Amino acid sequence: MSVPVKIAVLDDYQGISEPKFKALDPAKYDISFFKDTLLPYNHPETPQDVKDQLVARLEPFNVISTMRERTPFPRELIARLPNLKLLLTTGNRNLALDLPAFQERGIPVAGAVGGSDSTTEHCVALxxxxxxxxxxxxxxxxTGGWQTVPTVSLSGKLFGTVGLGRLGMAVARIMAVAFGMRVIAWSENLTQERADEQATKAGLPVEGKDGEKTFRVVSKEELFRTADVVSVHLVLSDRSRGGIAARELEMMKSTAILVNTSRGPLVVEKDLLDALEKGKIRAAALDVFDLEPLPLDSRWRTTKWGQDGRSRVLLTPHMGYVEEATLDAWYDEQIKNLQRWEGGEELAQSLY
Known part of the structure; x- marks a missing residue:
């Protein structure tokens, strides 16, 4: 009798993968589920004993199923997993995976396509x-109270999008059409010509009746200085990491709202925490953080936001993409890729 393939399913907090993997032939597949996320192997605050704990957890498995970037796989961790033969992830890009290291080891890495406007909807909701x-x-x-502080209207206010790609454009379109916000945009290489193209793609005129550009490109300084809402929509890279820091936060209006549904490290976390503790802006709404899940003693969890002069802070646990239909489709694709791999077939959505 052949030895079953050992599979680890990581970080499926909602248990959506379980009925799919459990439906596989138990004589062929030995499956373990791990819903608790250990500290990242490559995080500077991760002690050696926790790194060893992560290795001990993963080392026995031939196949690992991951969800997005919840468990990173740097080169050092990959080198300590001699039994690993296949990595299944979700989406078609995962910057937490050292793809060259996987390729050098001959370990296939397969993604899974699909999705919706989930992150766009979540950003607008925030x-x-x-x-x-x-x-x-x-x-x-x-808790027995009633009204707290007055709300603010968005109508006619200035929406600043840091990044005008697919998500930045989608959110900007909604804020303009639904709430009458004027839109300004900035990113490192964004031109007005490109912004006009994005307006057209969004089904909007390039210019409004007043002759102002629908998506008006401005300098980074003007965006942070004048926007009533600043929403971050950049891809995390070496260039964009930490691009929003104390200097940019100091520029913001005291009445402004900062929203980040992209990646935590795009904003220098200590600088943002300090600015919010001092009440420098009205509010921040965050779905992403430097370290996820947030440690129990994180300042984000323990600070009494909105009190004693502090800014109001709204936190969600990286829910931008966590939509039932999307996760369901991703795990279906993982199962198909597992079966393709075992049958010697070409994998769908190979990441290298």
Missing amino acids: ILAAARNVAQDDLSVK
Whole structure:
């Protein structure tokens, strides 16, 4: 009798993968599920004993199923997994994987396509919730209180998008069409010509009736100095990492709202925490953080936001892409790729 393929399914917090993997032939597949995410192997604060714990968890497995970037696989970790033969991930890009190291070892890495406007919807929900004090007022009512502070209107205000790619354009379109916000945009290589193309792609005129550009490109300084809402929509890279720091946060209006649904390290976390503790801006709405899941003693969790002069802070646990239909489709694709791999067939969505 052949030895079953040992499979580890990591970080599926909602358990969507379980019925799919459990439906596989148990004589052929030995499957383990790990819902608790250990500290990243390559994080500077991860002690050696936790690194060893992660290796001990993963070392026995031939196949590992991952969800996005929840468990990074740097070169040093890959080198300590001699039994690994296949890595299954989700999406068609995962910067937490050292793809050259996988390739050198001859370990196939397969992604999974599919998705929706989930992150766009989540970003808009955060903007509205921050402007309308939804979380704060919800807590007040549930704990015996009533109204807290006045809300702010978005109508006619200035929406600043840091990045005008697919997601930045989608959010900007909604804020312009639904709420009458004027849109300004900046990124390192963004030109007005490109912004006009994005407006056309969004089904909007290049210019409004007043002759102003629908998506008006401005300098980084003007965006942070004048926007009422600043929303971050950049891909994390060596160039973009830490591109929003104390200097940019100091420029922001005291009434402004900062929203980040992209990646935590795009903003220098200490600088943002310090600015919010001092009440420099009205509010921040965040779905992403430097270290995820947030440690229990994180300042994000323990600070009494919105009190004693601090800014209001709305936090969600990286839910931008966590939509049932999307996760369901991703795990279906992982199962198909597992079967393709075992049958010697070409994998769909190979990442290298």
